[in-house]
Amino acid sequence: xxxxxxxxxxxxxxxxxxxxxxxxxxxxxxxxxxxxxxxxxxxxxxxxxxxxxxxxxxxxxxxxxxxxxxxxxxxxxxxxxxxxxxxxxxxxxxxxxxxxxxxxxxxxxxxxxxxxxxxxxxxxxxxxxxxxxxxxxxxxxxxxxxxxx
Amino acid sequence: xxxxxxxxxxxxxxxxxxxxxxxxxxxxxxxxxxxxxxxxxxxxxxxxxxxxxxxxxxxxxxxxxxxxxxxxxxxxxxxxxxxxxxxxxxxxxxxxxxxxxxxxxxxxxxxxxxxxxxxxxxxxxxxxxxxxxxxxxxxxxxxxxxxxxxxxxxxxxxxxxxxxxxxxxxxxxxxxxxx
Numbered sequence: 001x002x003x004x005x006x007x008x009x010x011x012x013x014x015x016x017x018x019x020x021x022x023x024x025x026x027x028x029x030x031x032x033x034x035x036x037x038x039x040x041x042x043x044x045x046x047x048x049x050x051x052x053x054x055x056x057x058x059x060x061x062x063x064x065x066x067x068x069x070x071x072x073x074x075x076x077x078x079x080x081x082x083x084x085x086x087x088x089x090x091x092x093x094x095x096x097x098x099x100x101x102x103x104x105x106x107x108x109x110x111x112x113x114x115x116x117x118x119x120x121x122x123x124x125x126x127x128x129x130x131x132x133x134x135x136x137x138x139x140x141x142x143x144x145x146x147x148x149x
Numbered sequence: 150x151x152x153x154x155x156x157x158x159x160x161x162x163x164x165x166x167x168x169x170x171x172x173x174x175x176x177x178x179x180x181x182x183x184x185x186x187x188x189x190x191x192x193x194x195x196x197x198x199x200x201x202x203x204x205x206x207x208x209x210x211x212x213x214x215x216x217x218x219x220x221x222x223x224x225x226x227x228x229x230x231x232x233x234x235x236x237x238x239x240x241x242x243x244x245x246x247x248x249x250x251x252x253x254x255x256x257x258x259x260x261x262x263x264x265x266x267x268x269x270x271x272x273x274x275x276x277x278x279x280x281x282x283x284x285x286x287x288x289x290x291x292x293x294x295x296x297x298x299x300x301x302x303x304x305x306x307x308x309x310x311x312x313x314x315x316x317x318x319x320x321x322x323x324x325x326x327x328x
Contacts, residue, residue, distance in 0.1 A: 022184035026177040044194070048187040055179045 002053060003037045003062040004046055004069070010062070012037040018045040022052065029056040043069070050078035057089040066095035067102040083110050100127040114147045 003010045012035035015021040021038055028034055038049055046069055053059050061082065063069060069079045079093075083106060086093055095111075097103050101123050108131055118139035119125050128136045132147050139145065205213075 018184050018187060022180050026180045029176060029180070030173065042191060044187050044191050048183050051183045052180055055176055055183065 001033075001035050001060045001062060002049060003035070003064065004049065005037050005039055005062075005064050006068065007064065008039065009064060010037050011035075014039060016040065018042075018048050021045075021049065025052055025056060047078045050082050053091050054078070054082060054086075054089055057091065059090075060092045060094065062094045062096070064096050066097045066107065067099065070104045070107060077104075080104060080106055083107050099124055100131070112149050115144055116146075117142070117144045 001012075003012060013024070014037045015024065016039055018040060021036070024036070038046065040046060050061070053061050063079065066079075070077045082091055082093055083104075095103070095107060099121070100108065100119075108127075111131070114131055114133055116128050116133045116136045116139075119128055119136040125137045128134075132149075133145050136145055
């Protein structure tokens with residue numbers, strides 16, 4: 001599992017530079033299990049992580065604040081490429097975002113498993129309804145709704 | 150002679166076979182290649198990034214122009230030194246005259262102080278002008294030669310700002326008397 005964690009929320013083997021991450025990956029990509037946390041300063045470094053995930057295959061990518069890496073109208077991104085063709089390389093992508101309208105429409109359309117907590121902003125509620133998750137504004141506390149396609 | 154036909158199922162080249170056998174090495178190389186390419190892209194991006202322009206106040210501009218005038222005068226005096234040294238070969242000039250030329254070119258600079266110009270180019274231009282102007286300041290006329298003897302002039306500025314000479318004293322340079 002590779003976690004892109006810019007806001008210091010996850011635990012694991014922590015990497016602050018792409019060089020360190022690339023060196024570790026080149027040595028351990030055949031390991032059965034690993035939990036790597038990437039906390040880079042430069043966005044270009046995260047793009048490289050998507051590319052490396054495509055290279056090593058058979059990996060789960062957790063993308064915190066997914067709207068950062070791919071804007072709503074972006075058509076050119078390594079992340080988008082993984083969303084489109086990740087299944088060919090056995091790369092699973094878990095995207096986490098606060099506001100769904102900010103996410104790429106491709107990412108939303110290609111999602112197979114959607115989990116939503118309470119949303120109150122009308123555009124957010126509408127977007128969730130468009131994705132098939134209804135009445136998310138009526139959820140309370142840590143309740144959530146789940147849709148699997 | 151019949152042409153050799155291409156096989157419909159060409160055999161993979163040796164390099165391709167070795168790549169398949171050594172897939173791990175390929176992945177390692179590719180990971181390092183991705184990291185290197187990203188680094189290069191970042192460097193290129195950094196180079197292309199426009200540099201922010203520093204705000205220059207009117208006061209700074211005035212100070213800059215003043216510095217130009219001063220540096221211009223300095224450069225001109227240097228240029229004059231070169232010219233003077235050439236003239237020196239025939240006749241040395243007294244300090245007063247050098248100062249006079251210096252003042253003249255300082256005035257010339259002050260005239261252009263209101264314009265922002267590229268200093269170096271202006272310096273070169275003015276240096277060239279100096280080369281053209283100075284020989285026309287009747288210096289050559291003052292440097293008279295007579296029978297292998299040279300004049301030692303007492304230069305003096307007249308009312309028009311031109312140089313005139315009074316009571317030229319003929320001396321023989323070979324004697325080393327230069328007064």
